Amino acid sequence: MRRYAILLAVLALVVAACGGAATETTEAPGATPEEPTTGTEAPADDDEEMADGGQVTIGLFQEPDNLNPMFAVQTASRIVRDMTLEGLLDADPDGNYVPILVKEVPSVENGGISADGLIITYNLLEGVTWSDGDPLTSRDVQFTWEAILDPGNAVTSTAGYEKIVSVETPDDLTAVVTFSELFAPALSLFSIPDAILPAHVLEGEDIGVSDFNRTPEGTGPFVVTEWNSGDSIIMDRNPNFRTAGVPILDRVVFTIIPDQQVGAARIRAGEIDVLWNLDESLIPEFQAMEGVDIQVVPSSNIEYLGLNLDDRDDPSQPDALFSDKRVRDALAMAIDRTPIIDDLLLGMTEAATSPIGLGWAAPEGLELPPYDPEGAIALLEEAGWVDDDGDGVREKDGVSFSFEISTPAGQQVRELTEQILQEQFAAIGGELIINNVPAATLFGSWEENGKLKRGDFDIVMDTWGADLDPDAFLTILFTSSNIPSDANNGDGWNFFGINDAVLDEAIAAGGSTLDQAVRKDAYRVAVERILEAGVYIPLYKRSFINAFSSNVIGWSGNPWGQLAWNAEEWSLLG
Amino acid sequence: MYRFVGKRILYAIPLLFAISLLAFFLLQAVPGGPAAAYQGIANVSGDDLARIQAELGLDRPLIVQYFSWLGSFLRGDWGVSFSARQPVLELVMDRLPATLILMGAALTVSLVIAIPLGMIAALRRNTWIDHLLTFQSFVGLSIPVFWLGLMLIIVFTVWLGWLPGGGIGPPGEDPDLVTRLRYMILPVTALSLVSIGFFTRYLRASMVEVMHKDFMMFSKARGIPSRKRYFRNGFRNAGIPFITVVAIHIPEYLVGALVVETIFSWPGTGRLFWESAVRFDYPVMMGILVLVSVLVVFSNLLADVLYARFDPRIRYD
Secondary structure (H helix, E strand, O other): OHHHHHHHHHHHHHHHHHHOOOOOOEOOOOOOOOOOOOOOOOOOOOOOOOOOOOEEEEEEOOOOOOOOOOOOOEHHHHHHHOOOOOOOEEEOOOOOEEEOOEOOOOOOOOOOEOOOOOEEEEEEOOOOEOOOOOEOOHHHHHHHHHHHHOHHHOOOOOOOHHHEEEEEEEEOOEEEEEEOOOOHHHHHOOOOOOOOOOHHHHOOOOHHHOHHHOOOOOOOOEEEEEEEOOOEEEEEEOOOOOOOOOOOOOEEEEEEOOOHHHHHHHHHOOOOOEEOOOOHHHHHHHHOOOOEEEEEEEEEEEEEEEEOOEOOOOOOOEOOOOOOHHHHHHHHHHOOOHHHHHHHOOOOOOEOOOOOOOOOOOOOOOOOOOOOHHHHHHHHHHOOOEOOOOOOOOEEOOEEOEEEEEOEOOOHHHHHHHHHHHHHHHOOOOEEEEOOEOHHHHHOOOOOOOOOOOOOOOEEEEEEEOOOOOHHHHHHHHOHHHOOOOOOOOOOOOOOOOOOHHHHHHHHHHOOOOOHHHHHHHHHHHHHHHHHHOOEEEEEEEEEEEEEEOOEEOOOOOOOOOOOOOHHHOEEOO | OHHHHHHHHHHHHHHHHHHHHHHHHHHHHOOOOHHHHHOOOOOOOHHHHHHHHHHHOOOOOHHHHHHHHHHHHHOOOOOEOOOOOOEHHHHHHHHHHHHHHHHHHHHHHHHHHHHHHHHHHHHOOOOHHHHHHHHHHHHHHHOOHHHHHHHHHHHHHHHOOOOOOOOOOOOOOOOOHHHHHHHHHHHHHHHHHHHHHHHHHHHHHHHHHHHOOHHHHHHHHOOOOHHHHHHHHHHHHHHHHHHHHHHHHHHHHHHHHHHHHHHOOOOOHHHHHHHHHHOOOHHHHHHHHHHHHHHHHHHHHHHHHHHHHHOOOOOOO
16 A cells, blocks of 8 residues: 555645646736846856857746647747747837738728728738748738637637638738627737738648647747757747848747746856846845846736625625725725835836726826825724724624735735735724635636635735737726626626726727727726726736846847847847 | 566556546646636636637536546547647657656666665664764755755856756757766756665665574674675675665656756656646646556566565565
8 A cells, every 4th residue: 555655645746736836927918128238248157058159048937838829828938939920910119009910000091991990901011931931921811810710729719800700812912801890909819919820831730739839830030940848949040031130149049947046046157148037036136146137127917906895705795894985995095005116026116006007098197096094094984994892903883894815825025015915904903814825726717616706805916917908808807797607607807896887888988999099088987987996906017027148138128028029139249 | 477467467457547537536626727827818708718618628527528538548649738739648758758867867876876875884883884874864865855956056056057957958959978967967966865865774774684684693603704795695685675665666756856857947747747737737647647657556566576586485376
């Protein structure tokens, strides 16, 4: 019996692993810096690595799941594949669409978008070839749409694509996309975070197990030459890239590292040149490191507190504490973000004022409720919450002013933030109980009894960010039809339980036209409504922090791109 | 003998079947699931999730899923990884050589070091050498592998800069044998240390026991030279249970490899398992679990066979 103890141990490990798992980053808009700080010194000691002066090695602590945009969910996948696969459009650091595989961004003015917004015409760039030498044609656009809707393919999302009725190809360089109904984020289709797939490679293949998922043919400046599972992904310059002399580097190697600590050791030892996504707690160590520059890229991701308006045990009933707006406002007023931003995040970011933090849709000039513990106390007293028994915690009708906060376990900055909040809420007579759980438990689906989906929480601390087009983000988080319930099979992520007709209408209005000015106004109304309700308390903007060896130059950040979004411009010093 | 082996293999089949069934249900019983990977992607709707579940076959009853998996598995089709979208067999076989190299090297190193140490400790019992070796063994047994791994990296990679801190070779190059060996030193050290302590302790105890046996006293009385006595009479007898212990210990390396491969970015099956667990990639986890189960069962069988082979007193019917 003893002999199989190991096997049992392995099984136990599986259970433990799964339980504590799913802390991986999922796809989120990434990366932009301050001024690139470039040192003049050569790196420490890599006599053996830099033979041709043309290779940059990037440490990733997450191995991409695969490189096919139809299937991939990992951020790491997007970092790698964005170097080789391209969409029709991309976004510049300011959040404007820019043409990549097309001559210009379609608009009503240039005739690319029909007056009713239902037909979009893309004019492909001439002379674009895939890395295997075949030309890019409008058939590739058509094929991409067909592949995404093919029921055999189990793609991640068909959102938007299912509203397309046809993709016509009048000639090799023209693709005409016709929608059955207006789809406001239409320009993000075929572009962000998607890409055009090569019809000549994938047609007739079982895409679900294709080699393309690991070593895709692309139109971008680099091409994957080798994926050594668990070890490295090697990208070489695409010999068929449309612009001569681009990229500058011969080779970019992604090496898979277990975590940031090991990555820090390896960048210090000169084994890697670039380290992706550092934890704030590591910054002092990197700042002290000779020959390493830090890149801070703002992102649209916002760290926020989400309040549950419904009773935990019976979601059909209002929550005894948070259903009172005065209580929600009091909590918002009790929070002082200064110690969180200055001490925990080392001043590398700023307070957030809106769920949409960046891009064309981000409302300007919003202000947070001021930090005012006195005012908060006054509100609570007015709402009937008083400390009768003198234990420091308020009560009302026998209910204690005590509530739980949950966040995915094992994240240092968040755990420290919770302790700060605990003190700040205690100062107004509230008791904050920390109950962190594995990410999979918190974010699990309806069937898996995920805590958020089932409303089994008081306050959640989480990060979520709007895409360049905020339509989907606002819809699934804040519209009443997206409150998970039996009626909608647990669909949606409006775990706040916010049910506001004006808000629903504003979000719908934002999605009812392709006119950006009109949409922006509608989203401003929506955001103000969300903040007014007090269920979503924005804390701070999340930044992406990367480290570059000082001999790598030319990098810059893009909140809508990823770490290597402009890798074709990178080069090495002397 | 052949009958014995044949019988044991026959017994192993229902056992492996039971293990795979248990593993399948345990994996699925864990809260969370492949859907957790889609959290935070705003445009993945509940409909999308339901569609993906159906397209991956996850909406069927568990027992149906199990037998469908088993049927394919027995025909050599290990399924398709949810996350990599590659055949599982290919993924696992891609990673297996790295694990076997690591385990093989660690086992060899452990034995080469532990056998002499165990012998010396037994022969110099209760001297300072014995105490030192005992101390060393307990240190080896007590140090958590993940901590040791990080320390090795800090000392030999960061401080001294002597050895690479991870990977199987320099990224993007085709390394020669010396370079490959350099990359192996730290992970093999980390993986061997625990076993060295364990083997040393076991061999010492076994030797000490044998040394007190009558035949040892007798051989001494006959005036057989010490060296010959220790090796021919002593080690040969103490070695029999030792072989069994080593064979049973082999799967232990797999567990260690899971940690060591993760720390040292070693592209083996252990790390693949860990990554798959994080991603709820059931088909990959099942493939590796079955592989490990087979290894455990066969290590035990090997132990029994070796025991019979080396100990003339034991005969199997």
